[in-house]
Amino acid sequence: MKIRVVSSREEIPHLNPGEKVIHLAFRPSNKDIFSLVQTCPKVEVIQIPSSYRRTVSKSIEMFMQMQDIKLIEGDVWGHRKDINEYYSIAPALLDKIKELKSEGMSDENIVSKLEREGKLNKEMLFYILSKK
Structure with missing residues (x-):
């Protein structure tokens, strides 16, 4: 992305x-x-x-x-x-989102986890989640 x-x-x-x-x-x-x-x-x-x-x-x-x-x-x-x-949003981040979603983690938990690790803010992460 x-x-x-x-x-x-x-x-x-x-x-x-x-x-x-x-x-x-x-x-x-x-x-x-x-x-x-x-x-x-x-x-x-x-x-x-x-x-x-x-x-x-x-x-x-x-x-x-x-x-x-x-x-x-x-x-x-x-x-x-x-x-x-x-x-460019790192492909590794997109893969991590897919992995966490497949584990059944909620969007809120995914965002809070990735917000600490990545360079993207909460709103952008929610947008990416809505597209995956």
Whole structure:
């Protein structure tokens, strides 16, 4: 699984329309979010750093809820955009999720276990679990 990292609003018009998970590494305005949803109609998750999350307007939150897009807080630790525009979730983490699910562990227990081990936050882990 890959997360598309967007460093500036100038990148939005050039995104692949099929992107589903996007991390915005800048403080998005309402216009930026509308532009992103228009450019990438299949987007399911928009992740922004927690310091920017507090500045997102209620109207954008409602718009995203109506579009069935999850807005989550989080960072992509250690990612270098100059090397790769995508942050890849380690296949070992995905294998671990499958293994824990097959053992009958609840989603909440899987998330609490992997949140301590990995670099992903709780909301992103729940999203990944919903896709597996």
